[in-house]
Amino acid sequence: MSILVRRSNLIVPAVQERMIRWSWQRDADAVTIDLQDGTPAAEISRIRKTLRQSVALAGKAGAQVFVRVNAEYVYADSAAAAGPGLAGIVLPGAECADHVADASAILDDLERTHGIAPNSLEITPSIETGAGVWHVRETITATPRVKQVVIDEAALAASLGITQSADHDPLVYARGRLCIEATAAGVQPIAVADPMGTQTGQVSRDEMIQIATDSRNLGFKGMVCGHPSWIDAVNEAYTPAESLVDYYTQVREVFAQALAAGTAAAPFAGRMIDVPVDEWAKDVLAMSAACAARDAEKQAARQATDVWLDAHPWDQ
Amino acid sequence: MTIPAKVRRSWLVTPVSQPERVSAAPSAGADVIVLDLAEFVAESDKPAARESLRDCLFPAKSTGAEVFVQIDPELMLADLSAAVWPGLDGIVVTRAETAEQIMAVDAIISDLESRRGLSPGSVALALNLETALGNHNGFEVSTASSRTCCLSLGRADLVMDLRPEPSGEIHLMQYLMQRLVTLASATGTVPLGAWWRFPDRGLHATPENTLEAALRGRAIGFKGSFCVLDNQVRPLNEGFTPSESEVAAAHGLCEAYASATASGTFTVLCVDDRVLTPDIARQAANTVAFSEACSTRDRFKIAAVDGVPIPVP
Amino acid sequence: MASTPRRLKRSGLTMPIVTPRFINNAWHRGCDFINMDLEDSVPPNLKDVARNLVRESIPVVNKGGSDAVCRINHDLMEADLNAAIWPGITQVNYPKAEYGHEIERMDEIITRLEAERGIRPGTVEIGANIETAVGVANAYEIVTASARVMDFGGAAGYDMSRDLGVEMFVSFDQFVYGKGEVELAARAAGREPHAAPFTPNITGSVSDPDRAFAEADAARKCGFRIGGGLHPAVVEPQIRGFASSDDEISDAQWVLQEYRKLARTGTTWVQIDVSTVDREGSPRPMGADSYLGRHRVIDRYEASRAEELLQWRDLCRERDEEKAEAVARVRASEAE
Numbered sequence: 001m002s003i004l005v006r007r008s009n010l011i012v013p014a015v016q017e018r019m020i021r022w023s024w025q026r027d028a029d030a031v032t033i034d035l036q037d038g039t040p041a042a043e044i045s046r047i048r049k050t051l052r053q054s055v056a057l058a059g060k061a062g063a064q065v066f067v068r069v070n071a072e073y074v075y076a077d078s079a080a081a082a083g084p085g086l087a088g089i090v091l092p093g094a095e096c097a098d099h100v101a102d103a104s105a106i107l108d109d110l111e112r113t114h115g116i117a118p119n120s121l122e123i124t125p126s127i128e129t130g131a132g133v134w135h136v137r138e139t140i141t142a143t144p145r146v147k148q149v150v151i152d153e154a155a156l157a158a159s160l161g162i163t164q165s166a167d168h169d170p171l172v173y174a175r176g177r178l179c180i181e182a183t184a185a186g187v188q189p190i191a192v193a194d195p196m197g198t199q200t201g202q203v204s205r206d207e208m209i210q211i212a213t214d215s216r217n218l219g220f221k222g223m224v225c226g227h228p229s230w231i232d233a234v235n236e237a238y239t240p241a242e243s244l245v246d247y248y249t250q251v252r253e254v255f256a257q258a259l260a261a262g263t264a265a266a267p268f269a270g271r272m273i274d275v276p277v278d279e280w281a282k283d284v285l286a287m288s289a290a291c292a293a294r295d296a297e298k299q300a301a302r303q304a305t306d307v308w309l310d311a312h313p314w315d316q
Numbered sequence: 317m318t319i320p321a322k323v324r325r326s327w328l329v330t331p332v333s334q335p336e337r338v339s340a341a342p343s344a345g346a347d348v349i350v351l352d353l354a355e356f357v358a359e360s361d362k363p364a365a366r367e368s369l370r371d372c373l374f375p376a377k378s379t380g381a382e383v384f385v386q387i388d389p390e391l392m393l394a395d396l397s398a399a400v401w402p403g404l405d406g407i408v409v410t411r412a413e414t415a416e417q418i419m420a421v422d423a424i425i426s427d428l429e430s431r432r433g434l435s436p437g438s439v440a441l442a443l444n445l446e447t448a449l450g451n452h453n454g455f456e457v458s459t460a461s462s463r464t465c466c467l468s469l470g471r472a473d474l475v476m477d478l479r480p481e482p483s484g485e486i487h488l489m490q491y492l493m494q495r496l497v498t499l500a501s502a503t504g505t506v507p508l509g510a511w512w513r514f515p516d517r518g519l520h521a522t523p524e525n526t527l528e529a530a531l532r533g534r535a536i537g538f539k540g541s542f543c544v545l546d547n548q549v550r551p552l553n554e555g556f557t558p559s560e561s562e563v564a565a566a567h568g569l570c571e572a573y574a575s576a577t578a579s580g581t582f583t584v585l586c587v588d589d590r591v592l593t594p595d596i597a598r599q600a601a602n603t604v605a606f607s608e609a610c611s612t613r614d615r616f617k618i619a620a621v622d623g624v625p626i627p628v629p
Numbered sequence: 630m631a632s633t634p635r636r637l638k639r640s641g642l643t644m645p646i647v648t649p650r651f652i653n654n655a656w657h658r659g660c661d662f663i664n665m666d667l668e669d670s671v672p673p674n675l676k677d678v679a680r681n682l683v684r685e686s687i688p689v690v691n692k693g694g695s696d697a698v699c700r701i702n703h704d705l706m707e708a709d710l711n712a713a714i715w716p717g718i719t720q721v722n723y724p725k726a727e728y729g730h731e732i733e734r735m736d737e738i739i740t741r742l743e744a745e746r747g748i749r750p751g752t753v754e755i756g757a758n759i760e761t762a763v764g765v766a767n768a769y770e771i772v773t774a775s776a777r778v779m780d781f782g783g784a785a786g787y788d789m790s791r792d793l794g795v796e797m798f799v800s801f802d803q804f805v806y807g808k809g810e811v812e813l814a815a816r817a818a819g820r821e822p823h824a825a826p827f828t829p830n831i832t833g834s835v836s837d838p839d840r841a842f843a844e845a846d847a848a849r850k851c852g853f854r855i856g857g858g859l860h861p862a863v864v865e866p867q868i869r870g871f872a873s874s875d876d877e878i879s880d881a882q883w884v885l886q887e888y889r890k891l892a893r894t895g896t897t898w899v900q901i902d903v904s905t906v907d908r909e910g911s912p913r914p915m916g917a918d919s920y921l922g923r924h925r926v927i928d929r930y931e932a933s934r935a936e937e938l939l940q941w942r943d944l945c946r947e948r949d950e951e952k953a954e955a956v957a958r959v960r961a962s963e964a965e
Contacts, residue, residue: 037593037594037595038593038594040577129501129502130497130498130499130500130501130502131501131502133498133501133502134455134498134499134501134502135502137766152595154593154595154596154599155595155598157595157599158318158595158596158598158599158602159318159501160318160497160498160501160537161318161319161320161537161539161602161606162535162536162537162599163558163562163566163599163600163602163603164599165535167535168511168532168535168536170494170497170535170536170537171494172490172491172494172805172806173490173491173494173495173497173498173805173806173809174494174498175806176804176805176806176807176809177498177806179762179793179806180762180765180766180793180806180807180810181762181766182762183762183792183793184761184762184763184765184766214799214801216794216795217795217796217799217803218793218795218803219762219793219794219795219803221794226593262674263672264672264673264674264675265670265672274669274670274672275669275672275673276669276787276788276791279791280787280791283791283794287794331897355897356897356898357897358895358896358897360895361895447817448813448816448817449817451813451817452769452813452814452817453817474930476816477852477930477934478852479850479851479852480850480851480920481826481827481847481851482826482828482847482850483826487824487826487851487852488809488812488813490805491805491806491808491809491813492809492813495809514922515922515923515924517926518926518928518930520900520926
């Protein structure tokens with residue numbers, strides 16, 4: 001089974017057309033155009049008209065493009081986005097199987113009418129309420145369209161009546177439940193890159209690598225990035241380090257030699273290499289290869305497109 | 317429930333078998349007085365406690381507190397018969413464990429409400445999930461009766477024999493507390509509890525530790541807590557009420573958000589080194605709303621002490 | 630209240646059954662149990678050899694008084710059970726438990742083998758270990774699938790980390806949710822939780838005696854009763870860490886004495902500042918600076934906890950004597 005590599009997912013408000021125009025240049029594995037948060041009601045129709053172009057633009061360097069729809073306008077928002085280059089929708093506030101099944105029926109319809117391969121559009125439920133956390137199993141198993149599920153921590157805290165602070169982490173249970181239930185269902189759990197809701201755009205690269213590494217060590221498979229400066233750090237933290245890849249490459253060689261010599265345990269670098277260690281090594285090397293393949297794919301897409309420009313709106 | 321319909325920050329548990337404590341309870345200033353028939357009343361004292369309970373209800377409300385009665389589900393018929401009289405606001409069920417048990421409590425209350433002239437459905441339920449089975453069955457237990465307004469872990473540390481770890485945290489409690497907050501949100505009820513640490517046990521702590529436990533509890537989503545001593549009430553009220561500086565900061569965020577969105581060109585903006593997103597603005601609005609609800613509740617209690625009748629908020 | 634397990638499992642060694650020098654030397658280490666491993670420490674090409682060794686190893690393991698326990702392979706359950714269920718086996722450990730039906734199937738096979746091989750029905754317990762996200766998600770279904778599941782835990786460690794794709798030995802507790810689910814399921818089903826307080830282990834050492842003692846000591850104070858390890862160096866520290874000290878025993882007797890006084894008054898609890906209690910008397914409470922603190926509440930809960938502590942002391946003493954006598958018998962017969 002191939003490994004889905006979607007480490008970083010840059011989320012950009014749909015109303016920020018300038019940012020969307022530049023979003024493809026930031027090396028994110030995915031870009032999500034957010035129609036829900038920050039879109040003034042008066043702007044929504046205008047935004048829908050150009051949404052297909054925005055999707056195409058955001059994806060031109062190989063990023064998979066998602067649209068975060070309004071929970072109340074799943075049909076209108078999805079229909080406005082449906083077309084070449086759309087990978088799927090993010091469904092805010094999902095908290096039961098029916099929410100996801102209803103959205104799936106809408107996508108069935110759009111796939112038929114737009115000539116998109118059946119069941120190819122993904123649904124990423126966004127968990128934003130206590131009920132969403134509690135009912136996460138039925139929510140993510142409602143349709144095979146669900147490949148990832150994201151925990152929107154700031155929204156969840158607001159829904160629980162919590163004001164987030166750095167002193168006490170209120171979402172240990174929610175995060176843990178999401179990681180366990182998603183992994184059990186074969187769905188990737190996705191975190192957000194400002195776990196306490198208190199980070200600014202000025203987080204240092206080292207800090208962001210630490211934040212991303214900690215979330216990976218809870219079982220998450222990627223992060224939603226509210227700011228493009230975080231993408232690089234997130235990609236790095238979610239890609240097996242070169243030293244690790246070297247180590248496990250040698251582990252596999254040592255173990256293969258041991259097997260050839262008729263034993264299934266061999267000492268290497270102060271550690272006994274046996275079947276479980278070899279299995280772990282396979283996992284790491286497979287993930288490394290998948291990341292490399294994804295990076296090559298993005299590289300190829302980038303080379304086929306315009307030159308890089310120097311100034312970015314985020315940098316100003 | 318993001319903002320609870322009723323402000324119930326402090327729940328003072330008072331054994332009905334100790335008349336001096338019952339008469340002193342109103343002066344402690346609790347949002348809720350819990351007249352206890354279950355936890356702190358010796359078995360031999362229970363019949364007399366039940367006899368005296370009806371006459372305790374209205375006096376307990378003299379300072380504006382709501383009055384709940386805490387019952388033992390194994391003795392539910394006798395305890396409820398003693399408790400459900402005009403003036404009662406609700407029942408606290410200790411060791412709430414199964415949906416069947418809560419449905420049985422609900423049915424008995426409905427019967428007593430109708431026979432004793434209480435308006436139907438007026439008696440609320442607060443459920444203490446104190447056993448492992450009760451927590452395991454939490455969703456079914458919480459949704460078994462439409463009366464259920466609050467969930468807590470009660471004295472789960474004692475009932476489940478959960479002891480302090482070397483860190484001072486009580487074993488399994490972080491998991492159970494956050495689970496309860498999630499469960500309450502999923503079932504539309506209000507989570508009650510405080511984040512106790514060693515040496516606190518069984519709702520029992522010094523005023524200083526109670527304040528700290530309340531502040532930590534609020535940070536993870538609790539909206540109020542039970543306590544067993546009069547001097548814990550003020551720390552609970554204080555700890556569960558957003559502080560002036562928090563409210564001022566929240567007002568600032570709300571205003572910044574309002575003006576940013578009013579211009580129609582909302583962008584991600586930073587206030588005091590913090591990214592202001594719609595969800596952060598929602599969190600701030602919740603703080604402001606809950607703070608206002610607390611002020612209203614406090615004014616009501618002051619008026620009750622002064623003898624000025626004002627309508628219940 | 631912490632229920633006292635029928636069989637003590639304070640310390641135990643898990644070792645590859647195909648390594649005779651480990652198995653043959655384990656009997657005199659003083660373990661409560663010895664876990665003969667058919668799983669991860671046995672290479673695939675030796676699984677058949679390993680199975681054939683279990684029956685003859687049981688008396689070797691038993692001769693120092695340790696319980697004989699066997700860890701089977703998740704994917705070879707039937708063959709492994711057939712090799713492991715012989716008189717003398719007290720528990721079978723089942724790794725990577727994921728579904729209730731797996732445990733039901735195990736129960737059926739064990740029940741049949743007990744009957745065929747003259748083992749009293751219900752003797753063999755199941756240790757079910759949760760090592761995957763699916764296992765956590767189905768924890769309650771698994772623990773309630775058979776009354777034989779008397780040892781239920783996991784949701785951490787090597788395989789769990791691999792399933793979630795996380796590194797091991799980080800400085801924070803990665804598994805709060807999974808461990809919580811598993812422990813809650815065990816408690817809800819009325820089984821002894823196999824758990825321990827989190828202590829960071831960033832080195833991954835399995836042979837550090839100081840760490841083993843500290844973990845067992847913290848586990849005991851927290852009410853837990855089950856240990857185990859991989860290295861002989863941790864056996865003695867675990868036994869020591871799970872033992873109540875003389876001060877704790879005196880303290881428990883003091884609590885019971887105060888509770889008897891309290892019960893006569895009709896009140897349900899009282900708080901005592903132990904710094905004001907005569908420290909020369911007997912029994913006497915632990916000092917104000919002990920892990921129990923200065924202000925002690927005496928009530929029904931504390932009394933039952935004190936009773937349990939005294940029972941635990943007796944059980945540990947009996948078990949240690951039993952093992953010491955067994956080892957002495959072997960030494961004596963070897964000397965002849």
